[in-house]
Amino acid sequence: MAAAxxxxxxxxxxxxxxxxxxxxxGEVELTVTRDFGTERIVATVRDEVTESDTVMRVLDRNxxxxxxxxxxxxxxxxxxxxxxxxxxxxxxxxxxxGLWSPVGAxxxxxxxxxxxxxxxxxxxxxxRVPALVGSWPQPFADGYExxxxxxxxxxxxxxxxxxxxxxxLRSVGAVLVNGSPAEAIRVLVGPWRRIRGDAxxxxxxxxxxxxGVFAAFERHRDGxxxxxxxxxxxxxxxxxxxxxxxxxxxxxxxxxxxxVTGASSAGVxxxxxxxxxxxxxxxxxxxxxxGEETALPVR
Amino acid sequence: MRSxxxxxxRPGVLQSASPGAAVAYLxxxxxxxxxxxxxxxxxxVGAAAALAGALAGAxxxxxxxxxxxxxxxxxxxxxxxxxxxxxxxxxxxxxxWPVFGRVDVTAEALAAGAAIGLRxxxxxxxxxxYSACVDPDRVLRALRPLAGRSALTATLISRLxxxxxxxxxxxxxxxxxxxxxxxxxxxxxLARRLLxxxxxxxxxxxxTLELRGYGGRVPxxxxxxxxxxxxxxxxxxxxVLAVAIAGKALGADGFSAYPSLEVELASPTxxxxxxxxxxxxxxxxxxxxx
Numbered sequence: 001m002a003a004a005x006x007x008x009x010x011x012x013x014x015x016x017x018x019x020x021x022x023x024x025x026g027e028v029e030l031t032v033t034r035d036f037g038t039e040r041i042v043a044t045v046r047d048e049v050t051e052s053d054t055v056m057r058v059l060d061r062n063x064x065x066x067x068x069x070x071x072x073x074x075x076x077x078x079x080x081x082x083x084x085x086x087x088x089x090x091x092x093x094x095x096x097x098g099l100w101s102p103v104g105a106x107x108x109x110x111x112x113x114x115x116x117x118x119x120x121x122x123x124x125x126x127x128r129v130p131a132l133v134g135s136w137p138q139p140f141a142d143g144y145e146x147x148x149x150x151x152x153x154x155x156x157x158x159x160x161x162x163x164x165x166x167x168x169l170r171s172v173g174a175v176l177v178n179g180s181p182a183e184a185i186r187v188l189v190g191p192w193r194r195i196r197g198d199a200x201x202x203x204x205x206x207x208x209x210x211x212g213v214f215a216a217f218e219r220h221r222d223g224x225x226x227x228x229x230x231x232x233x234x235x236x237x238x239x240x241x242x243x244x245x246x247x248x249x250x251x252x253x254x255x256x257x258x259x260v261t262g263a264s265s266a267g268v269x270x271x272x273x274x275x276x277x278x279x280x281x282x283x284x285x286x287x288x289x290x291g292e293e294t295a296l297p298v299r
Numbered sequence: 300m301r302s303x304x305x306x307x308x309r310p311g312v313l314q315s316a317s318p319g320a321a322v323a324y325l326x327x328x329x330x331x332x333x334x335x336x337x338x339x340x341x342x343x344v345g346a347a348a349a350l351a352g353a354l355a356g357a358x359x360x361x362x363x364x365x366x367x368x369x370x371x372x373x374x375x376x377x378x379x380x381x382x383x384x385x386x387x388x389x390x391x392x393x394x395x396w397p398v399f400g401r402v403d404v405t406a407e408a409l410a411a412g413a414a415i416g417l418r419x420x421x422x423x424x425x426x427x428x429y430s431a432c433v434d435p436d437r438v439l440r441a442l443r444p445l446a447g448r449s450a451l452t453a454t455l456i457s458r459l460x461x462x463x464x465x466x467x468x469x470x471x472x473x474x475x476x477x478x479x480x481x482x483x484x485x486x487x488x489l490a491r492r493l494l495x496x497x498x499x500x501x502x503x504x505x506x507t508l509e510l511r512g513y514g515g516r517v518p519x520x521x522x523x524x525x526x527x528x529x530x531x532x533x534x535x536x537x538x539v540l541a542v543a544i545a546g547k548a549l550g551a552d553g554f555s556a557y558p559s560l561e562v563e564l565a566s567p568t569x570x571x572x573x574x575x576x577x578x579x580x581x582x583x584x585x586x587x588x589x
Contacts, residue, residue, distance in 0.1 A: 017391075017392050017393050017394040018391070018392050019390070019391050019392075020389060020390070020391075020392075021389040021392075022389070022392055050389075051392070052389045052392050052403050056385065056558055057387055057558065059558075060387050060558040060559060061387070065558065066555065067555070067557050067558060070383065070385065070411075070557065071383075071385040071386065071407070071555075071556065071557020071558055072385065072557075106384070106385045106557075106558070107384070109401065
């Protein structure tokens with residue numbers, strides 16, 4: 001009898017059962033902003049999480065929130081509520097390690113090390129933004145959706161430019177691999193004309209509703225010109241020939257794809273300089289020209 | 300054995316009032332239980348319905364309905380606790396289950412289940428009081444001018460419940476008479492027998508109703524006598540509904556279970572709760588009964 005009880009206890013423990021919230025598994029970072037990351041609602045905090053913690057529980061511990069639909073949908077954070085504002089729909093969206101979650105916040109279990117970003121934004125043009133750059137150095141440092149993933153750099157630019165990109169990725173803990181393994185996060189480095197043939201990157205040409213990137217490349221003479229789009233998807237700012245772009249995309253459940261690109265080779269050089277915390281933090285995508293950075297969408 | 304839910308004529312307010320007034324009063328209480336999510340107000344509705352039932356002499360119906368309601372509520376709490384893993388306070392981690400996925404039992408999910416279960420229990424108490432205190436024949440007569448067939452169906456159902464209960468009691472007695480050596484009669488065979496005989500019994504009940512004149516002419520206005528208690532019950536129903544609506548507008552229904560438990564107990568909630576509980580005194584006759 002005692003042996004059976006001990007066996008049952010072992011089985012329960014192995015299955016992750018137990019009383020209370022469980023053991024601590026590490027820290028997560030929580031960021032809460034509005035309007036595509038332009039304004040912080042809650043100062044970024046680091047919170048110790050346990051094995052039963054979810055994105056919702058971490059948010060509830062660190063902010064005043066209200067929910068709907070049986071606690072599965074965040075209606076307001078610190079009094080900033082979803083709904084219609086100026087005739088346009090606004091709601092709270094969350095990202096873990098820079099990726100749109102396939103499940104709700106109450107069902108997203110954390111394993112420690114994640115960067116959680118809640119943003120209250122207009123979603124009239126693009127409700128689904130599958131990936132963004134603002135949680136840098138995630139997902140390169142710790143992976144996504146509970147697993148670590150290698151990173152492959154697809155170089156379509158000068159070797160020195162790609163080497164800088166690789167060095168930046170290595171410095172934040174990315175595990176670089178050669179080739180394009182199916183599970184690898186891909187980083188496409190090169191001028192737009194050289195990477196637009198990629199099936200994922202090409203979605204930018206279909207607009208933000210398809211790609212989740214508020215940028216567009218327009219044919220210009222023998223090359224391309226980079227446009228920054230506003231939150232309504234309209235062209236808001238035309239950049240010069242030396243403009244670069246860093247953006248993240250994702251197709252379905254495949255690994256994310258980052259673009260380090262530009263209208264020209266000079267633009268790619270401008271973009272490679274954006275791969276740091278100061279330039280990418282809390283941004284959906286970033287354009288740069290002559291040292292001036294512009295968060296996208298343009299506001 | 301007579302079911303506690305079977306209508307018993309008594310000189311109480313609910314029994315003497317016209318069915319419309321009694322239904323309006325009990326219906327208003329039940330409506331508040333469904334309009335509100337705040338368990339304090341829902342519990343107040345339960346207290347009012349139980350008080351009304353006790354004052355109307357239907358204490359047995361209240362007790363049985365409360366017992367059945369509590370069993371149902373316990374079931375709802377258990378199911379909600381297993382199915383809903385939301386909520387801040389994790390009490391137990393039960394690992395990965397087939398169909399359910401990962402199961403975390405949280406205090407908030409149990410509390411939310413308790414609130415839903417409380418509503419179910421309160422609705423059962425209100426219906427128990429209705430069943431024991433409101434004459435189904437008079438309800439049918441009142442409804443017949445509006446929807447004759449629906450009224451007949453409703454009355455058939457309400458009449459079949461006590462008939463089925465009486466049948467069950469008879470079957471149990473018959474089983475006992477087989478002697479102590481006979482195998483005990485289980486609930487499943489009993490339910491099967493009752494179900495098998497339900498169509499016959501429905502035809503019997505319908506024929507009885509027909510013989511009593513339910514299929515005949517619609518009673519005239521004069522024949523539909525009003526009771527001196529009708530006004531009291533209508534006023535109580537209107538007051539309860541008006542206060543409930545006003546309370547809702549003033550925020551008396553503040554309750555959220557997720558992600559953390561919050562129950563509003565401000566003055567509008569207290570006022571609505573107090574009035575709803577007091578409304579349970581409406582069936583009080585105020586003196587010795589005849």
